[in-house]
Amino acid sequence: EAGVTQFPSHSVIEKGQTVTLRCDPISGHDNLYWYRRVMGKEIKFLLHFVKESKQDESGMPNNRFLAERTGGTYSTLKVQPAELEDSGVYFCASNARYQAGATTGEQFFGPGTRLTVL
């Protein structure tokens, strides 16, 4: 079974440019998450999709970030325009939907996209 994949693995852009990150979750996983780790800081939650719907986007830092999951399969995270502080590693994770009241399930992570904004 293929794991979570992310593209690109690295991206170097200049301030003001646009970058789009892609995540392909494990097939059949309804839940898809985006996280970000800025250098020296914690891995921070950005948002959560259930199929194509945004369940929780409380972690999105500002309106320069736009996440989509059309069709409920892969997801994209666009940063426009990119700023220096957006540099970091962006992780995507997925897991299967579980019944209400069940325990929290394991999240399966991709290898991350390292974004450098110059």
Next chain:
Amino acid sequence: GDSVTQMEGPVTLSEEAFLTINCTYTATGYPSLFWYVQYPGEGLQLLLKATKADDKGSNKGFEATYRKETTSFHLEKGSVQVSDSAVYFCALSVKYALNFGKGTSLLVTP
């Protein structure tokens, strides 16, 4: 809000040494607790988890016990190997999202 605090690294140990990485948490609900590991060049992998007080998670010789009275979930291993060199993240989850600590880098030398 919910948060995790784990000991700062890097931690350097000799092979076969005993490992402890401290992790404490603050949560408003009843969290599940996790240890994730990131090996060089790879994504995060779940190492172990515990979903309620006094549960012990274990995997690959690593153990951690969910201590509600001390709000802790310390990671331990009796004898580390060079292959255990990685970054270890403590995390909690009340609903869906994971809240992570800053990560502890472990280097095991032969």
